[in-house]
Amino acid sequence: MNNSKSIRFQLNGQTISTVVENHINVIELLNQFQLKGARESCGQGLCGACTVLIDDLAVSGCLMPAVMLDGKSVETVESLSGLNESLHPIQQAFVDQGAFQCGFCTPGFIMMTKHLLDLNPNPTDEEIRDFFAGNLCRCGTYPEIIVAVKQAAQSLQQSSEL
């Protein structure tokens, strides 16, 4: 019985060729590459802490078998900036607005924000709430997150106008 498969995919812009076991999910694979921003929490695709962008779509990494990444492109929070680089406007907005407490869900919210602002550069509060229906923050930092998303929208628009 063959329990593993060779796959080739883009990970934050780099081409990766690797062999993955059939039973591991995307989050476990990312951990193998020392990418720890996307986290498995509820294990059911309901909390959004494991959100990554796959071919520009927000996906719950805990529900997706890693073998399905073959031929796809994955973006994680680590693609936005490293620790010693200047922050991406979305990350900066989360810092400025204090839009996290424990921080465990934060990379998921940030990747969802990126996805939202790609689709809708100037969302209303209602559109933000609607879009984040699948992301949970147990610390209850929702009011700050909404303000942060709006700040990010504004600064991304300003930088695209330059």
Next chain:
Amino acid sequence: MITKQAEFGRSIPRIESKQKVSGTAEYMHHFTLPGMLYGKIFRSTITHGKIIGINTEAAQSYPGVVSVITGEDIKKIIPSPYYGPAFLDQPILALDKVHFIGEPVAVVVSNSPHIAEAACQLIEADYEELEAVYDEIEALTSSAIVHDELKPSGTFPDLKHLEGRKNTNIALDFHLRHGDSDDAFTKAKHVFEHAFTTQQGMHTPLEPMVSIAVPGDQSITLHSATQMPSFVRLEIARLLGWKENQVRVKSAHLGGGYGAKVYIKLEALVTAVALLLNKPIKISLTMEEQFYTICKHATTFKIKSGLDESGKIIARDCKVYWNGGAYADIGPRVAQKSGFTAAGPYDIDHVSIDSFEIYTNRPPAGAIRGFGIPQLVWAYESHTDMLAHELKMDPLEFRNKNILKNGAKQATGTVIEHMETELVLNTLAEKMDWGGTFDRGTGSIRKGRGIAIGFKASVSPTTSTAAITIHGDGSCLLAMSTVDMGQGSDTAMAQIAAQTLGISAEKIKVIRPDTDITPYDMGTLGSRSTFHMGNAVKLAAGDVLNKLQQMADKAGLDKNLAHAPEVILQKTYGMQAGTVVGFGSFKPNYAPTDLKTGASSNVTPFWMVGATGVEVDVDIETGHVKVNKMINVVDAGELVNPKIANTQISGAAVMQCGFTFSEEMLFDEGQLTNGSFADYKIQGIQDVNFPMENICVKSNHYGGPYGAKGIGESGTFGVSPAIANAIYDAVGVRITSLPITPEKVFQAIHMKNEG
């Protein structure tokens, strides 16, 4: 180096912000070591029964399984493997009996977590089932007895009287007698009695509980998502019969705690398995398993008040029954230390409180944001509102008439100081425009508004210590065992240290808790850190300044000038060298409560106050309740960091909205039926679709560091009863059990219309 800018009171972003938004913040969730093994817990499938046998053969022989360990195996390493902060009632793995569905019975160990999980399914346990009891009131008289004998920890004098008690499910009974309530009730003009209940819930931190144990040479290192590294060290050393310096406990950023990660959770289990196998071992729980580990107490609260003609409460009788589940954990302390506030923040001459921690065959209950206070406020503030309506008095006026003011005696006899109850209540009323006109709604949508106020005593007696190190270049390390689980303690403590040292907070490196390095702290819980650790940090910083001054004097530096630390060190050592360490230790005074009367002249170092006001829509056709506006007002003393303080209050209120509207652990004969986010609904962003305003009243706590005190729980206090009171205001029905579901509201409206 001296900055003019005040560090205390500055809204700086959390000092770990960059790590958290870049996905690089370290959580134990990801901790791994070469050669590390993974454990998966096999759990009881019955509520109460004797263990006849555990067949582990199939699991043992499953390819890739290293070992299967049961309670009997644990005894080889730890002959008496029972732990708990108040009662030594909880075995590391079940021994002789199981007490609830979900109790750990065995552990499968493998180098793959998937293999461990698969093999776990192959274990079979045989039980002789025993009668079980689930309800806290039924447990008082049930023939089902959860524990054959009470086993209070010998170290607490106030629990000694419980030792050896048999044939009871009452783990602890706390009594308070203030004045003579029996007599006062006979003199009262009006007497009203009501009963309220709350549901069992769970903290659901998004980083599920996780611990790793690494055996060493006559030593063990634990890497654990714990709120209490110092306690874990003590308790593991006690279990092993080792010295504290043989046990090292490291914590990291916590992906949420809320009280779930206090005392011992997985630490004793990973320690025993690591020592049995002499290998590093990691056990990570799933979201579902967290529900079997620690919960929020379900409660029944019977409350009776006697009033005089003018509407003054002259007597109050409180009977509180806490459903503690199968193991005591810190539940008995919830029953006592929150129990003594059960009569509410009111000035009542005659108070009687009986608060009972009760064993049942449910998952254990312990500490969760508020430490029992939200359950108490739910009852006494619903009741207080009902009293006002019975007397046809305005709920605000009625509260103001009875409010507990500074200088008055709380029910324990402790004189209230620095608790701005009146100011909090009246600030809320003003912000709500309580005296103004209010649109009552039309048609099927009716509008109402409600207020509620609660208070809490900081848990006492507890100790915090901190150390501050200055390097040769003047840079600064802060070592403390307070755990930052999102509340912002690293930032707050850096600000307090910076204020004292006269440097900027961002320049201070805060060391993650590590019991080999960071000095003792009782634990990160009960909103105690800002006050206790804040004081310790301030003392440590003061100690640094004293030592630097002595060095400067000795080195012959000009006494009339301020000198930077690096200048003093350079002058002393002749190069960039040396170390200055300042130490601070803080333990407030405390007078223990009397066993019979609950009396104490000094029951707490500080009081917290929180009030909430809401405006709601109630749809009388569906029972749906929509919050339109929420205002939270708290007394948190002086604010270390106003921005983070605001987020703390609003986060606490959002969490309590969950316990108000949706969160409830549902059981079918002791079997939890909704242990996942698919069925157990915490608040999402769409649930928080109303404006929320958070206000801290002007207050200065004389004993706090720069006037600060705790804030993390105060936002929870008033939320649930304010909402129930608003629903009553809108549609005239009273909900007495949490959570407030549309079904309950609809049924209550229906019943009222039926007459």
